[in-house]
Amino acid sequence: MTQRVAIVDFVQTKHGEALEENVRELTFGVVRKLLDRVDMDRSEIGTMISSSADYWQGTSCSNSYYYDAAGGNLKSGSKVTEDSVFALIYGMMRILSGHHRTALVVGVTKCSECPSENTLTNLAADPFFHRPVGLNTVVAEALQARMYLDQYGPSEEQIARVVVKNMSNAERNPYSHRGGKFSIGEILSSSMMAAPLRCMDVPSTSDGACALLLADEHTARQLTDKPVFIHGIGWSVDHTYIGDRDLLNGALPKAAEMAYSRAGVKNPSKEIDVVELSDVTSFHEIMWMEQLGLCDAGNGFRLVEQGVTALDGRLPVNPSGGLFGANPFVARGLIRVGEACLQLRGEAGDHQVPRVNKALAHSVHGLGGQSHSVVILGN
Amino acid sequence: MAVKSRIVKGFISLPYNWSMGPTTTRFYEEFKNKRIMGTRCEKCNRVLIPARSFCSGCFVETTNWVQVSDEGTIRTWVLINFSYEGQPMAPPYITGIIDLDGADVGLPHFVGGVELDDLETVAKKVRIGGRVKAVWKENREGHILDIDYFKPIN
Numbered sequence: 118m119t120q121r122v123a124i125v126d127f128v129q130t131k132h133g134e135a136l137e138e139n140v141r142e143l144t145f146g147v148v149r150k151l152l153d154r155v156d157m158d159r160s161e162i163g164t165m166i167s168s169s170a171d172y173w174q175g176t177s178c179s180n181s182y183y184y185d186a187a188g189g190n191l192k193s194g195s196k197v198t199e200d201s202v203f204a205l206i207y208g209m210m211r212i213l214s215g216h217h218r219t220a221l222v223v224g225v226t227k228c229s230e231c232p233s234e235n236t237l238t239n240l241a242a243d244p245f246f247h248r249p250v251g252l253n254t255v256v257a258e259a260l261q262a263r264m265y266l267d268q269y270g271p272s273e274e275q276i277a278r279v280v281v282k283n284m285s286n287a288e289r290n291p292y293s294h295r296g297g298k299f300s301i302g303e304i305l306s307s308s309m310m311a312a313p314l315r316c317m318d319v320p321s322t323s324d325g326a327c328a329l330l331l332a333d334e335h336t337a338r339q340l341t342d343k344p345v346f347i348h349g350i351g352w353s354v355d356h357t358y359i360g361d362r363d364l365l366n367g368a369l370p371k372a373a374e375m376a377y378s379r380a381g382v383k384n385p386s387k388e389i390d391v392v393e394l395s396d397v398t399s400f401h402e403i404m405w406m407e408q409l410g411l412c413d414a415g416n417g418f419r420l421v422e423q424g425v426t427a428l429d430g431r432l433p434v435n436p437s438g439g440l441f442g443a444n445p446f447v448a449r450g451l452i453r454v455g456e457a458c459l460q461l462r463g464e465a466g467d468h469q470v471p472r473v474n475k476a477l478a479h480s481v482h483g484l485g486g487q488s489h490s491v492v493i494l495g496n
Numbered sequence: 497m498a499v500k501s502r503i504v505k506g507f508i509s510l511p512y513n514w515s516m517g518p519t520t521t522r523f524y525e526e527f528k529n530k531r532i533m534g535t536r537c538e539k540c541n542r543v544l545i546p547a548r549s550f551c552s553g554c555f556v557e558t559t560n561w562v563q564v565s566d567e568g569t570i571r572t573w574v575l576i577n578f579s580y581e582g583q584p585m586a587p588p589y590i591t592g593i594i595d596l597d598g599a600d601v602g603l604p605h606f607v608g609g610v611e612l613d614d615l616e617t618v619a620k621k622v623r624i625g626g627r628v629k630a631v632w633k634e635n636r637e638g639h640i641l642d643i644d645y646f647k648p649i650n
């Protein structure tokens with residue numbers, strides 16, 4: 118990479134169960150605050166990329182509704198649906214093209230307004246084979262969790278520790294939708310939803326939005342004294358048919374390998390200081406850790422048990438609380454990147470991790486992790 | 497004046513006409529005769545179900561039809577105990593991925609014919625590596641649900 122792209126600043130809503138503002142107002146709110154923070158006029162924004170999903174908004178062209186509210190009025194904007202980290206990658210490419218010095222990246226979803234994740238992700242399945250048998254994200258995730266359980270044999274308590282950790286971290290995060298102190302017993306007494314997954318193993322959805330400003334290195338240094346640089350990105354997409362995939366070793370190792378190689382990361386478990394990943398279930402935080410190469414396969418739940426991934430551990434995972442803290446479906450990936458930035462800038466407040474030089478953010482989309490993206494960030 | 501945001505109810509129901517394509521159509525026509533057909537990839541030699549017109553790994557067309565068994569092994573399973581709009585049936589029920597004998601990829605479908613009252617009893621009958629056989633519907637219309645479910649056998 119000849120040119121380096123930096124994140125200038127990041128803003129998110131106080132996420133919630135059902136926010137009162139409409140999608141336009143939420144979007145305007147985060148973008149306005151971002152521009153105020155970097156002391157920039159809307160006219161100075163190079164380009165705008167947003168991320169939202171039509172089915173999740175009930176508008177067949179979701180961005181047409183908020184395009185101007187996201188700062189894109191009469192600009193060269195575009196939208197990436199589903200995984201908001203793809204919007205970040207798109208924005209980064211626009212800067213690398215040399216045509217723009219800055220790119221605004223915006224993500225928004227109000228899950229309180231749409232049918233449930235279960236219903237909408239069943240509609241993400243193909244209509245001839247997968248949809249009639251009811252496949253959706255939670256079913257696919259439970260199928261993976263069962264395989265993991267069978268292969269590596271973690272105890273229920275070991276898995277529940279992920280929820281205890283993330284909910285406790287989320288309580289320290291002023292932007293999270295929920296959080297609190299839970300005992301392992303409380304997690305294990307929640308009802309079996311999709312055995313082996315209990316209700317509390319699966320973070321429910323939220324309302325929320327976020328905005329992030331990208332810039333080339335020169336511009337970034339003019340706009341902030343704490344630029345966070347994108348050292349590497351990687352992404353990969355697995356087979357459409359779930360029966361064709363290796364459900365315990367799919368697209369994520371490929372995405373990670375690509376990001377590590379761009380970022381020059383040779384030993385991720387030693388070089389990465391903090392991880393913000395998309396913990397779609399408690400099991401999946403562990404599986405994604407392993408597939409990111411942060412520990413050996415079948416060893417992730419032991420690290421959780423030993424406190425390695427805790428806020429004060431050697432490799433903190435989801436100090437923000439992850440999706441257990443807030444899960445605005447499409448925006449959640451970009452929030453992982455934003456939270457990783459806060460950690461690198463030392464601005465994470467009560468959930469700040471000490472000594473962060475390199476951070477990893479991860480996003481996932483599709484049934485059972487059909488697509489993954491990985492971003493390596495540094496100062 | 498401080499007001500609470502008003503919630504406007506909406507409902508969208510829209511018709512679509514999805515073409516299955518000739519290969520999927522034939523795959524389901526064979527279901528009427530209780531036959532599960534795959535296509536073999538000449539390059540990687542795998543038998544792919546549902547039958548499809550190309551192998552996306554090797555990126556070549558697959559035109560060689562082969563029948564696979566309606567018996568197989570449970571790769572993984574889940575006991576569904578939650579509800580959502582558009583669900584195929586009222587819970588509880590079991591969804592699994594079945595590796596059919598003679599096929600190299602799995603088929604997601606239901607596992608049934610077992611009492612579902614209690615997870616422990618279910619787990620005695622339904623397990624990874626357990627053998628299952630398709631239970632076909634009496635009236636078959638050429639649809640994935642012509643198979644009612646896969647029943648554990650020993």
Ligand SMILES: [Zn+2]
Nearest residue numbers: 537540551554
């Ligand atoms: Zn092939």
